[in-house]
Amino acid sequence: MTTQLIESLTEIVGSKGILTGEDVSQRPDGWMNAPQCKAKAIIRPANTDELSAVMKLCHQNDQTVTTHGGMTGLVGGAITSEQDIVVSLERMRNIVEIDTQNRTLTTEAGVTLQTIQEAAEADDLFYPVDLGARGSATIGGNIVTNAGGNRVLRYGMTRDSVLGLEAVLADGTVISSMSKVIKNNTGYDLRQLFIGSEGTLGIVTRAVLRLRPKPRGEATALVAVERFSDLSKLLSLAEGGLSGGLSSFEVMWNDFYSLVTSFERHKAPLDANSPFYVILETQGKSDEAEQARLEELLGEALEQELISDAILTQSVSERDKIWAIRDDIEALFSLSPIHGFDISLPIPAMEGYLENLRTDLLARWPESRMIVFGHLGDGNLHVIIGKVSYDEKHELDETVYRGLAPLGGSISAEHCIGHEKKPYLHHSRSEAELALMRTIKQALDPKMLLNRGKIFD
């Protein structure tokens, strides 16, 4: 049965389009510590028509399919079982068109984020979504996980940059909604079904992305803040005072800042005595203009006593040094074993939540360390917990997540649910919501073939 299916699939995609045996088992199912791929075969279609034929065949044969993109996800969304075949879009890597007048980029889903950013830049335009895994993460993966990153505050998540898309359903039907316009109120917005659905409702094959004008200059500052309540006041002041130019508002709690700057590779630009540090970045007309605007803003913030100290960077190297503090995830490994959490909650609830969490952690794990940083403007915190054994991960997960539901928080701001967060989804979603999700899954993929076992069972 399987042999025959593999033969028929090979007829569709050709020998270049299929991997079996060691070519499969030597690939990992994800990033860092991921298990090896257990699937029967990896199918690599060259185009949407081939994928459509592949899915038709899989549907006829009740064959489950897991999709692989750039394999940079953090929640086990690409994990396979022995029953699966994998569809990888690694041969669909063409940028189809850049329309500079309409400011859109049409692409196949296997293209990496970085390639898209560079292609936009070559035409003096800008694709605003950015994240650390840009060199490997594919745009298809970005879309099905609704990727966020550092500039959500100004430009939104991936959802906000997708004007059109094409997807192949579980039965091979091609849904082509390749709109190039921002406004299109003609019936249900089918894009939204696929964005953020982790490949469980369809396989995204192509997309039309919205590009923006390339920022011509920027300015960056690091400031110290003494009270939590001043953070949101500073955010409002910055959004108002920079007239829409604010592109980042990254907060580091003292635990984070003092740990990272204790390493010799960094020179702390500000003393580590304040409870909060914020990186403010503005993008706009020219370095000089942005510098002037940010300087004026910092003056106002000092006057209003929202900040106690500030550094406005004067060069690219100074700016890079500040971002290097924020991006130094390696420093956190000094607290190994470490566990990363990606949560969101309303800003007024953050302080109390973190205080309770710290108390709970220390009561249960007196040696534990809690380190917090994140995109405050989006309500998104990254909480890193160190010095807790991997064996106790489930108990730790429950400890972190259980306080979120009463506050309207989310157990996954950016990283989705995948396989790993599935047991905790009930913390963020009601029974009625889960039932409606299942209704939709059932309607689009009644045989449960696509990414089976991801999000829910």
Added chain:
Amino acid sequence: MTTQLIESLTEIVGSKGILTGEDVSQRPDGWMNAPQCKAKAIIRPANTDELSAVMKLCHQNDQTVTTHGGMTGLVGGAITSEQDIVVSLERMRNIVEIDTQNRTLTTEAGVTLQTIQEAAEADDLFYPVDLGARGSATIGGNIVTNAGGNRVLRYGMTRDSVLGLEAVLADGTVISSMSKVIKNNTGYDLRQLFIGSEGTLGIVTRAVLRLRPKPRGEATALVAVERFSDLSKLLSLAEGGLSGGLSSFEVMWNDFYSLVTSFERHKAPLDANSPFYVILETQGKSDEAEQARLEELLGEALEQELISDAILTQSVSERDKIWAIRDDIEALFSLSPIHGFDISLPIPAMEGYLENLRTDLLARWPESRMIVFGHLGDGNLHVIIGKVSYDEKHELDETVYRGLAPLGGSISAEHCIGHEKKPYLHHSRSEAELALMRTIKQALDPKMLLNRGKIFD
């Protein structure tokens, strides 16, 4: 049967919660020339629980339900039949909470847009969606039609301002996704199902809206442009040069500008000899700062010969006079009978499309007049066609819409499909897309009770 149902419904909502007889038939089913309401009764629940009980009963009785909001739609989305009952949210008019620190507003769906704007402003915040019908249109109606307006360029459509929502399904199930956070990647984004679905998948009862910092100043200019291709160059220059501050970029074709300014109530601020006129508006830190930024931008645009003339307004009254030209829909009635179209298409395709349309119109209706203006930055044009008889509307509709599909255009940028545009939906959506929409409708409302006959049959 009906009498008994009405009695049971009255038990749920009380006598204040139901209208029958003349109280129903004297209400129109929409705006301007709308027919009278034909429904058996208008049910006015006081809260979500009542509505849930109402829908449960309707579902048991196979009773169709049309939803009424502020009745300002333009596509017959609220039209009733003799078989219907109407659900109106006119008694659900409470703003539940404004969270100034998190910058969110939680509201019942029957509150008008203007009330929401004013409530936000009273707390020194800003709800950015704005449109002419603000005094009557409800936020529930805005959400289910994904309303746009004049500031989409900067702040997006209603979809981009809804963080959470609650809806009642056809069978009475309450789906409460009242998230107050921007980032929430936990399974399917159920909000998106209801936003823009014209009430066919559920009745929106409450929402959490994202508020923005209140702009502290603004500046407005009117410029003349000689070539179509310069419009998108000017747009890029303005978006880049104003560093995210650009809030409107409204284009008026010469036909529009010269017609409107021929009325004595306007004094043309610029000669009517240019093919295009653009209103640029920027919002930000202070009137002075925005004025200075816009002035500098106009200087660059003149230098690059993207504009041939410009006026930077110096007072609120000058600004209002310029917007009064753009907003003078009354002037268009001088070409009665008139027909309004709300289309979108990629910017590079606009010029050719309009040229072909003008040729087709004049060939078929030599007396006809075509007037164009719109939100160019969003790819959204309003095309007004005058001097064509109402009897020939269907042929006119086909003439306008048939050219859009090959260009990737949309027959409805902002105004949705409703009842009126249903025959033309195939111009914007493929068979596969329509089939998928029906699959979703079938999954959520298998008895087709909600807004039956809207979007598709």
